[in-house]
Amino acid sequence: MKVAIVHDYLIQMGGAERVVEVLHSMFPQAPIYTTAAVEQSKLLPGLQKAEIRTTWMQRIPRMDRHYKRMLPFYPVAIHQFDLQEFDVVISSSSAFVKGIKVPSHVFHLCYCHTPMRFAWDFDHYMEREAGSWLFKHMLRGYMGYLRKWDQRTSAHVDQFVANSNAVKERIKRCYHRDADVIFPPVETxxxxxxxxxxxxxxxxxxxxxxxxxxxxxxxxxxxxxxxxxxxxxxxxxxxxxxxxxxxxxxxxxxxxxxxxxxxxxxxxxxxxxxxxxxxxxxxxxxxxxxxxxxxxxxxxxxxxxxxxxxxxxxxxxxxxxxxxxxxxxxxxxxxxxxxxxSFDVESFKYHFQHYLVQKWSEFKERTQLVI
Missing domain, CATH: 3.40.50.2000 (Glycogen Phosphorylase B;)
Incomplete structure (x- = not known):
């Protein structure tokens, strides 16, 4: 099973990035595709020697400071990923990368931290953020397009996994898709x-x-x-x-x-x-x-x-x-x-590994029947 890991961006090192770190420890030969990343020394320790493949967004000056302003470009940038060589793609997504389109022979499992909050819950997300009324009004208009894009590209995912029951319900509400729940790893x-x-x-x-x-x-x-x-x-x-x-x-x-x-x-x-x-x-x-x-x-x-x-x-x-x-x-x-x-890293690894193998096997059976 040849695996690739895909993540929105490796610019801030939070909980989602710790999930990527653990996934990399499970599949150390898997390259990590992302739109842009900070320099290797600023990554989490477990990612500093990983093979990281970025897009043209990596060349944007001071991307680490302005990544939020690049909102319209992410759906375009992820089309750069060439995933033909893999059997399985694991996307770790809270924004755009669940929208990648993989070849028909590749199994795409999305570990979803949430459907993009800024699109689906814009008013709540922005109510305490700085910015003029005009800027927020224009941004609200763009979010209408982004929600349609997000819902349409949810069809690119073969299997959703939610990181909580609350996210499972959001996936159902936003994408009309079912998801199973595997809690994220905690380094207890x-x-x-x-x-x-x-x-x-x-x-x-x-x-x-x-x-x-x-x-x-x-x-x-x-x-x-x-x-x-x-x-x-x-x-x-x-x-x-x-x-x-x-x-x-x-x-x-x-x-x-x-x-x-x-x-x-x-x-x-x-x-x-x-x-x-x-x-x-x-x-x-x-x-x-x-x-x-x-x-x-x-x-x-x-x-x-x-x-x-x-x-x-x-x-x-x-x-x-x-x-x-x-x-x-x-x-x-x-x-x-x-x-x-009970939420430890080893528990996550055990459940995720078994789940992935099971779902990949089911995917191969379905695609062989279609052929």
């Missing part, structure tokens, strides 16, 4: 339980509007408890202006320092609606509970009173009630970690 072995818990709450996130960091800041401004926020992003200045002195912005930290904070925090705050959410499980792997908005991927990972607490409305009042409830509970760090380990 990186984390350890600490014997010392400190009285601060923690967030580790990109500082972008849909993550709802503003909600956490508003809440902790009111209740006065210490909140530490790790990460960078375009919303940093706006969020700093909102925050009172009990809220600290720590910027981007090393993995070792983040791991230490995760293992010693009182709890982790997860106020946005995410497609899955790997970070809460990383905190769980360090034995600490999570306060999560009751929606999206958190519904698959949070077990109330075992590894965290939900809040039901994205309001400061609802989040504050959850913080108060958590303060009064005792948490079993070992039980929390054991729950997280």
């Amino acid at each position: 072995s990186r984390f350890h339980i600490s014997g010392k818990i400190e009285p601060f709450y923690l967030m580790v996130t990109r500082l972008v509007s849909y993550k709802r960091i503003d909600l956490a800041i508003d809440t902790f401004n009111r209740i006065g408890l210490p909140l530490r926020i790790v990460g960078g992003g375009p919303d940093l200045l706006r969020l700093k202006k909102m925050a009172k002195p009990n809220i600290q912005f720590l910027g981007r930290l090393s993995d070792e320092e983040v791991n230490r904070l995760m293992s010693t925090c009182k709890a982790f705050i997860f106020p946005g609606e995410e497609d899955f959410g790997i970070t809460p499980l990383e905190v769980n792997a360090a034995g600490r509970p999570v306060i999560a908005y009751e929606a999206g991927g958190a519904l698959d990972t949070i077990r109330p009173e075992l590894n965290g607490i939900y809040f039901r409305e994205q309001t400061p009042e609802s989040l504050a009630r959850a913080v108060k409830a958590l303060e009064w509970r005792e948490w079993d760090s070992n039980a929390i970690r054991q729950h997280a380990r």
Whole structure:
């Protein structure tokens, strides 16, 4: 089985890119096709020696800073991929690459992180983003075309796999296609339980509007408890202006320092609606509970009173009630970690490998019958 891996772009190193890293460890000979990538030294460690094949977009100056502005060009760029030589193509997609067209003899499995959020949920995605009314109005018009393109090209996928039940429902709603669910890999072995818990709450996130960091800041401004926020992003200045002195912005930290904070925090705050959410499980792997908005991927990972607490409305009042409830509970760090380990990398590899072989075999039987 000759495999190729395809990903939207390797420019920011988040949860989707960690999935690509694990897929590469499973299929180390598979080239990785992507529209553009940062230099090898800035990739995740497991990708730095991978064979990465990019498109003409790689030559755009400062692509790593302007990749969001290149929106109209991605559907064009992915036509450059020549995938004739492969038996199986695995696309890791939250935007465009699920729309690649592979030859009829090639099996295309799409591991879908979500149908493109900015097209299908434009108003919610953009409501806190900077930009003029005219710019957003013009962009909204383009999104109508992009949704039609996205739905039409979903037919290029032989089998969808969703990373959560929430994404499975989105695939059904947007593409009218069924999907199976395989949860993404979490490197639980990186984390350890600490014997010392400190009285601060923690967030580790990109500082972008849909993550709802503003909600956490508003809440902790009111209740006065210490909140530490790790990460960078375009919303940093706006969020700093909102925050009172009990809220600290720590910027981007090393993995070792983040791991230490995760293992010693009182709890982790997860106020946005995410497609899955790997970070809460990383905190769980360090034995600490999570306060999560009751929606999206958190519904698959949070077990109330075992590894965290939900809040039901994205309001400061609802989040504050959850913080108060958590303060009064005792948490079993070992039980929390054991729950997280069920999402470990090795579990993902086992389920994904068996699933891929099964679906590829079924595909070969179908295509032989057609011939």
